[in-house]
Amino acid sequence: MKREMKKYVALLLMPLLLVMTIGTMPAHANTTLGIHVDGAILIDADSGKILYEENADASLGIASMTKMMTEYILFEAIRDGKVSWDQEYQVTDYTYAVSQDRRLSNVPLRRDGSYTIRELYEALAIYSANAATIAIAETIAGTETEFLKLMDAKAKELGLEDYKFVNSTGLNNSDLQGMHPQGTGPNDENVMPAKSVARLAFHLLKDFPEVLETTKINTKMFREGTTDEIKMDNWNFMLPGFVYEYAGVDGLKTGTTDFAGHCFTGTATKDGKRVIAVVMKAVDAKGVGSYKARFDATRALFDYGFNQFSEVEFVPGGYQFKDKKTLKVVKGKEKKVPIAVKEPVSMLVKTSEKDLYVPELVIDESKFKDGALEAPIKKGTVVGHVKLVNKEGTDYGYIDDKNVGAEVVTTEDVQKAGWFSLAMGAIGNFIGSLWGSAVGFVKGLF
The missing domain is CATH 3.40.710.10 (DD-peptidase/beta-lactamase superfamily)
Incomplete structure (x- = not known):
């Protein structure tokens, strides 16, 4: 009898519990607009x-x-x-x-x-x-x-x-x-x-x-x-x-x-x-x-x-990423070249989610050799692009992967170093490598 009574009470409480549960569930964005399509x-x-x-x-x-x-x-x-x-x-x-x-x-x-x-x-x-x-x-x-x-x-x-x-x-x-x-x-x-x-x-x-x-x-x-x-x-x-x-x-x-x-x-x-x-x-x-x-x-x-x-500008034209304002250069008169975002980065985003997006620098690795750009380098050379990343909300990406954000380019020319400088650099690198090998050998003795 007691078992039957407990079952009866549970059935009565079930709708109330469901209502309470729904009321306390976290809010989520709708996954559908209610349209009837395939x-x-x-x-x-x-x-x-x-x-x-x-x-x-x-x-x-x-x-x-x-x-x-x-x-x-x-x-x-x-x-x-x-x-x-x-x-x-x-x-x-x-x-x-x-x-x-x-x-x-x-x-x-x-x-x-x-x-x-x-x-x-x-x-x-x-x-x-x-x-x-x-x-x-x-x-x-x-x-x-x-x-x-x-x-x-x-x-x-x-x-x-x-x-x-x-x-x-x-x-x-x-x-x-x-x-x-x-x-x-x-x-x-x-x-x-x-x-x-x-x-x-x-x-x-x-x-x-x-x-x-x-x-x-x-x-x-x-x-x-x-x-x-x-x-x-x-x-x-x-x-x-x-x-x-x-x-x-x-x-x-x-x-x-x-x-x-x-x-x-x-x-x-x-x-x-x-x-x-x-x-x-x-x-x-x-x-x-x-x-x-x-x-x-x-x-x-x-x-x-x-x-x-709404259209939101996340990055202005000429913007430089704090941790990547320059890139390493080899065979050039300069050892580094400054880079910046070519044009403003704007995108249509859900107004309620605009604070969830952060800009990230994506470097085009195909432009590099041993981690550096090789001179000569012209001003305006594309070295990557800006990617806007949603930290929490749903992000569907782009319809075309080639249209993923503004280009990041070099902002100065870098001329190729003269033969003498290149030769001295090569000698320096050679001596440096010998020195490194010698130091390593000596350390190995001890």
Whole structure:
């Protein structure tokens, strides 16, 4: 009876104990923003600092976000003079057939039509036109099959991971009417983790920021003033004037297929700060995917980045680390060379955690020989970089390891010593080594 009574009392006290325990548990930062996605990431577009991530390393369908890679390769080809904006493209059987499928995002192309690269690019960037994208791929590489090789090569160069490209558009290959690129399956689709998508977007904006001049256009007429005129509404409904508008949004690329779900790579600016957000397979609280779901998730990421993070300058330009103001020099007229931070070190950090970051000097050991720099040394020679280390909180690192902080450089020239000085130095070193050996020998006798 007593045992049963104790069990009964314990059951009554259990809820109270749980409440008391929860009330006394230490507070921790939320690990999720409450968004319903299969993958997501938020980064500072300037530095590449990762501000938030959720399942960002899982390879997922990317749908038309693929077109950011096609855009990158196009801008590169334009820059290198391989393609021009006013260059004419002659429609092929492949692009004609795909363009007539209005179930897909397309501007219909005439079988005997000729279109400029600029027209095709605007259709791609604004309306996510798939046949126009294939046309650009054919212009650059001859065939979409050959274009895939360029996509793979560029992905490796940019450091993307766990990706697979099977076409230039992001469509499922089943939508390409049996004309999908050689070596790919009839039902294949492009995949990539959110982290790699963000890295692609980061480099696209860094290397070709002019892409935003087109992606910010909410509506444009294709072939305006002709019988082929078609209204192109941007699929990015977060642009000003659209139903889910968000101040400062000017890009970048939506994506939707049955396999990938509702995806979006968005970018926005506020008070001089730009962030990039990626959401993949977004759904609502009931698990239903929709345009609203992906833009709601993106809005949550934007709000988090702009409201909880601030730009903080941790190190001014010209700063010298107290314990490392100079570096040793060999074969020079000077034995040491002063070093300093080239430019101010600023970063978007969570406002509540700004006091947790400390700057650390990271020396580039590849520049040294036997622990010293070898003369001659020019002023401005990069010898390392500054790394900001979070002493306690969560730190996701950078989207690109090459963008980890300001450079540390030499602040003076050091000329190479003359032959006489070098000879005397060598003799001195030789005598010093003999003396050291002799002293060691004598000590060994005792």
